[in-house]
Amino acid sequence: MSLDIPDVVIQRLPQYLRSLRAFKNKDIALVSSTNLGAESGVTPAQIRKDLSYFGKFGKQGQGYNVEALTNDLTRILGLDQSWPVILLGVGRLGKAILTYPDFTPEGFYIVSAFDSDPVIVGTKVASITIKPVEQIKTYIRDNNIKIAILAVPGDSAVNLIDEIVQAGVKGILNYAPITPKVPENVQIQNIDPVHSLQTMTFHLSEINSNPNN
Amino acid sequence: MSLDIPDVVIQRLPQYLRSLRAFKNKDIALVSSTNLGAESGVTPAQIRKDLSYFGKFGKQGQGYNVEALTNDLTRILGLDQSWPVILLGVGRLGKAILTYPDFTPEGFYIVSAFDSDPVIVGTKVASITIKPVEQIKTYIRDNNIKIAILAVPGDSAVNLIDEIVQAGVKGILNYAPITPKVPENVQIQNIDPVHSLQTMTFHLSEINSNPNN
DNA sequence: CTGTGTGAATTTTTTCACAGCT
């Protein structure tokens, strides 16, 4: 059906959702694509084109109803449900993720966390008791988990990905600094601060070697 | 000079660098664009095209020398120097970033960290003594800092960005869940796990509503 | 008038395909 929607478009939708919230907070009930674009850092035409992939949401001459469009985008993104998520790896980073407060209001809740270190297993972080990594596959199957957050070192990550995909995970938020290979029908999103920094320095070096800022 | 290099190309270079390291670890000295592409998840043609923006690095009939290409890409990305970076915000997340071990080997080192909370200021995390936020601008200027990592709550982030940009920062790694507006010549990279998760659920919902996987 | 929705035009990015070097 709607499988021909460009991925770049989908990537922008959460942004729009966030911008709409900013308008709602300012008690603005109606926005034009120009308003929304200014807030999102996107051209008005792009907003309209993006939305047009999913239907007609605006009123000509007026714009978009903030609340209605929020609801529509929430539904389109599948955020009208709360997604159970598991965390793999409860080291420094994993602990920070477990105590991260923003997942829940945004449609996600961490239901369980796993680690391979026997010292960590059994301890409690943010009211979640850490389970041994051996139980992952069973847990995923029994609880029909679709999303996993991966916060383990790079070398363990590759094998773990195979395992959890085999068990039924369809979306992975990966913090390991690797480029995982996953089947077509599995979504993967990488969080990679070093990569991000390294793409910045290219421009910064240019600036440095160029007198006129 | 080389200002007409597409940003998508630059975004891929750190990936190539990482793949090259994988080959080096396997003691492979020579790789073809096909090899490198398989490792990076990119087509061979794209690798060759990307590299062609910067010069000729391969030998026809053979491929690329792993070590030489590593050095070239390192230099191109401006990673043949180590970049001093400051951290703004030493809460849960900031602390995790301070103790993150991967920045240093990748060309970055955190030289100082700032916070607005008087309880946190003066304490020591990972051998860095947290400074009061009021000293940021002076510090940036005095030490010619070009890169900042922003790990403060969203509402404080907007103002802070203006301040540090004014003081001379040219690259920001932003962990706040906002879409910052910065001048053209300032690089910004957002780390936004919620946004990443929200783009995944679109596909996951489709899968769910679609019987054939 | 104002601002959406959308085909058409433009620009950007990717892929193709092959000449030429080793």
Next chain:
DNA sequence: AGCTGTGAAAAAATTCACACAG
């Protein structure tokens, strides 16, 4: 024979510009 570097072709994404609705 093998693989790069690169113009040309194709595909994808963005922007334009305007008919039409409120």
